[in-house]
Amino acid sequence: MGELAEKAKVSKRTIDYYTKLGLLKAERSESNYRYYDSSALEDLKLIEHYKKLNYSLDMIKERLELHRKKTAAEEDLILKQANMVAEHMKLLEGEIKDFQDLLGKLDDECKKKILNQFASQTVALLQSLMMFLG
Structure with a gap:
C-alpha cells in the first residue's frame, strides 16, 4: 500500500x-x-x-x-473491429475489380494520370497490410 x-x-x-x-x-x-x-x-x-x-x-x-468494463470489453471491441475491417476489405476488393474494368476502357495516358493519384495511398496501404499480416 x-x-x-x-x-x-x-x-x-x-x-x-x-x-x-x-x-x-x-x-x-x-x-x-x-x-x-x-x-x-x-x-x-x-x-x-x-x-x-x-x-x-x-x-x-x-x-x-x-x-x-470498458477495459475488459476491449478484446471484444478489437475482434468486432477486425471483422469490420475484413468486410471492408472484401467490399474494396469488388470495387477494385470494377475499377480495373473501367480503366481498361481508357487510353494509356488517361490511365497513367489516374493511377498516379493512387500511388502514395497504395504504398501506405500495402505497408499497413504487411504490418497487419506480420
Whole structure:
C-alpha cells in the first residue's frame, strides 16, 4: 500500500478510505496484507481526475466501474473491429475489380494520370497490410 501511495502521491489513509468505499480493489496475502494490482494506480489517477471535476464519490465509483468494463470489453471491441475491417476489405476488393474494368476502357495516358493519384495511398496501404499480416 505504501508503494502505491507514493506512486500516486496520496496518503495510505486515502487508499484505505477508497478501498473501504469500493473505489479500489485490494487482494489479501496469506499474512492478511492488502496488495493492489497495476490497475490500482490508474484507478487512483482517475479518482483524482474526477475529484478535480467535483464528481461525488458515488459518481466516481460509477465511472470507475464503466472504465473497468470498458477495459475488459476491449478484446471484444478489437475482434468486432477486425471483422469490420475484413468486410471492408472484401467490399474494396469488388470495387477494385470494377475499377480495373473501367480503366481498361481508357487510353494509356488517361490511365497513367489516374493511377498516379493512387500511388502514395497504395504504398501506405500495402505497408499497413504487411504490418497487419506480420
